[in-house]
Amino acid sequence: MKGRGCWETASVRSFCSSGCLNKFKKDDSGDDDEEPAAPADKSELHHTLKNLSLKLDDLSTCNDLIAKHGAALQRSLNELDSLKIPPESGEKLKVVNERATLFRITSNAMINACKDFLELAETHSRKWQRALSYEQEQRVHLEETIEQLAKQHNSLERAFCNTPGGPANPSKSLSEGSFLTSKGENSEEDEDTEYFDAMEDSASFITVITEAKEDRKAEGGTGSSSVDWTSADNVREVLDGTSFVPKDSCKVKRRVRIPDKPNYSLNLWSIMKNCIGRELSRIPMPVNFNEPLSMLQRLTEDLEYHHLLDKAVNCTSSVEQMCLVAAFSVSSYSTTVHRIAKPFNPMLGETFELDRLEDMGLRSLCEQVSHHPPSAAHHVFSKHGWSLWQEITIASKFRGKYISIMPLGAIHLEFQASGNHYVWRKSTSTVHNIIVGKLWIDQSGDIEIVNHKTKDRCQLKFVPYSYFSKEAARKVTGVVSDSQGKAHYVLSGSWDEQMECSKIVHSSPSCDGKQKTVYQTLPAKLLWRKYPLPENAENMYYFSELALTLNEQEDGVAPTDSRLRPDQRLMEKGRWDEANTEKQRLEEKQRLNRRRRMETCAAGCGGEDEKESDSYAPLWFEKRLDPLTGEMACMYKGGYWEAKEKKDWHMCPNIF
Structure with missing residues (x-):
């Protein structure tokens, strides 16, 4: 033992x-003390x-x-x-x-x-x-x-230096240099002959730029469009892009600055932590997260590059007109790249007018026609021969790390002389780094623009940004095709800077086995370029020149106009504490008006119609069936501008 x-x-x-x-x-x-794994x-x-x-x-x-x-x-x-x-x-x-x-x-x-x-x-x-x-x-x-990126940079430098005229024509050099040669870093190849843009994950085509003389020969054999891209003066004037800034001078002097944004600190997570998955419009938000503009004014900002549509009126070819319409649809996103603040959610019945016939040649009217979900109707008339209308419903969700904003509804654009009627919808906007990091916004998704008269189509793709992607940030690509499906133009650019188009002279399937089409095109033409921001824009909410004028006080507007909203005005002046108090008062007043409508409807309609108790009849718009989309949408019924001329606003509700 x-x-x-x-x-x-x-x-x-x-x-x-x-x-x-x-x-x-x-x-x-030991893993805590050792170096990272090799x-x-x-x-x-x-x-x-x-x-x-x-x-x-x-x-x-x-x-x-x-x-x-x-x-x-x-x-x-x-x-x-x-x-x-x-x-x-x-x-x-x-x-x-x-x-x-x-x-x-x-x-x-x-x-x-x-x-x-x-x-x-x-x-x-x-x-x-x-x-x-x-x-x-x-x-x-x-x-x-x-x-x-280093190879692309070298290729761009060589293209810039080898272009005839050199630095004297930088816009053309950069435009052509953005299409990279297929051999990448081969500096011995003549880079004026052809360039390739291999968009591997963002589009289903590859463009090849060749000399214009060869393309004209190839085009002559196919008998393409009635207007010659390289010789027609009216096309060169419209699509060349050499004069992309409107020459009209404003007769009324507009303001060029607003008070600087105060530096207020606020704990965002203390407000948002209990709101994950909720509809953003139902979250009570202080003005600290806002900019001093309403959603109606932001919607009106889409007209900043209205001159693209003014030029499109003069196009004799519908596919060429489609290029400018596509550029206009992309330009509406250029103001969002730095604008991460939330616009004011309009009160029910709130309106906003933009009466700029003298300098911009157009009149615009917006009205908030629904509060839950937030929906705004918009109508624009231009003296240059086009009209635009839309009803946009904003659906938004807070997902914890980001906010998704989905504008729902169709946008209509009609040219009176030709009868061309274009319809498209907006893409999805995403605000990233809500809780941690620097806020930034991105656009993603596909947009299809359809000319319902000629059946021409434009397919636009907004490439979502990825840190590890080989694509340029905020990239947009597209193809314009006729009713037979034949591609005529390739569009390329970015939604925050510029858009270009290239005329297609020949197309063929890709020889590398991928599901792509190779387009042989003429050199790119500039369609649209973003205006530079005003001086000190970083302290003025990154407003553009047009945005700075939207909340400027004007005489003769309706008493429901966004310019007269007191909490928004106080915020613009930097008095945010007072603006928050006033915002709460307006929201409570709106809730009281809603309860009164419910009680009135319940008393007059009975219990069966109680579901209609929150129905609201807009003042300047009415619900109609859209024959093109088959959806019910609010369309302008007239009377606003006549009421303004008579200075008769007795029919307007008291919402402020």
Whole structure:
């Protein structure tokens, strides 16, 4: 007995002195002190796991020995128990037997714990290996992206230097240089002959720019459009883009600045943490997150580049007109790149007019026709021969890290002389880094513009931004096709800077096996370029020149006009505390008016029509069936401008 017990004690001491348990602790905690894993650490992980497995085998051997000798010990104790021994010795023998049993149970528990530890180590090892592989792949991808950017930069510099005229014509050089040669860094190739733009993940086509003479020969053999791109004076004037700034001078002097934005600190998370998944318009938001413009005024900002439509009136070809309409649809997003603040949600019945016939040649009227969901109707008349109307419903969701803004509804544009009627819808806007980081906004999705008279179509793709993408930020691509599906123009650019179009003279399937079409085009023509922001714009909510004038006080407007909204005016002046108080008052007044409408309808209509209790009849617009989309939409019914001329606003509700 004594010899066996000494052997067990020696075995346990030998096992403990081997440092196996210390090795476990070292392997488990060492990751916090060591450097980040390198590629060679994969083999080290395997080596560590192998050592752990060997130690576990040693533990299993020790467990078997302990079990064997423990059983022998218990047999010996049982034999002693069968002998006639004094009662005192029997009690001691019983205690020894219990201790031996506890020792064996503890040993088994230790072995099981070691097995669990090894399984846990193996699981985490696989996770570490996957994380290491992912980081290695991202590093390689980032290196390739940087290398490609360097090659593109060199290619642009060569294209800029080799273009005839050199720096004297930078816009043309940059435009043509943006189409990269297929050989990348081959500086010996003549870069004036052809360029390639391989848009791998953003579009289903590749453009090839060639000399205009060769394209005219190729075009002559196919008998294409009735207007020659390179020779028609009216087309060059409209689409060349050499004069993209309107020349009309404003007779009325407009303001060029507003008070600087105050520096208010606010804990955004304290307000937004309980609002995840809710409709954004139903979240009570202080003016600290707003800009001093209403959603009706933001909707009117879409007209900033109205001159594109004024030029489109003169187009004799519908596909050429489509290019300018597409550029106009993209230009409406250019004001959003820095505008991450939320516009004021208009009160029900609120209106906004833009009466700029003298300098802009148009009149615009917006009215808030629904509060939940927020919906605004808009109508524009231009003396140059076009009209635009839309009803936009804003659907927005707060997702925790970002806000998605989905404008719902169709936009209609009609040219009176030709009868061309265009319809399209807006893309999705996403505001990122709501909680942590710098706020930034992105546009994504596809837009289809349809000319319902000629059946021409334009497919626009807004490429979502990705840090690891090879595409340029805020990129937009598109193709203009006729009713037969034949592509005539390729559009390219970015929604925050400019758009260009290139006339297609030949198309063929891609020879690399991918589902893409290769378009051979003429050099790109500038359609639209963003106006520079005013001086000190960063302190004025990044407003454009037009945006600075939208909330300027004017005489003769309706009493429901956004310019007369008191909380918005107080915010513009920098008195945000007073603006928040006034905003709460206006919202409570709106809720009271809603309850009164419900009570009136309930009393007059009965319980069956109680669902209609919150229905609201707009003042200047009425619901009609849109024959083109098959949807019910609010359309202008007239009377506003006549009321303004008579200065008769007795029919307007008291909402402020």
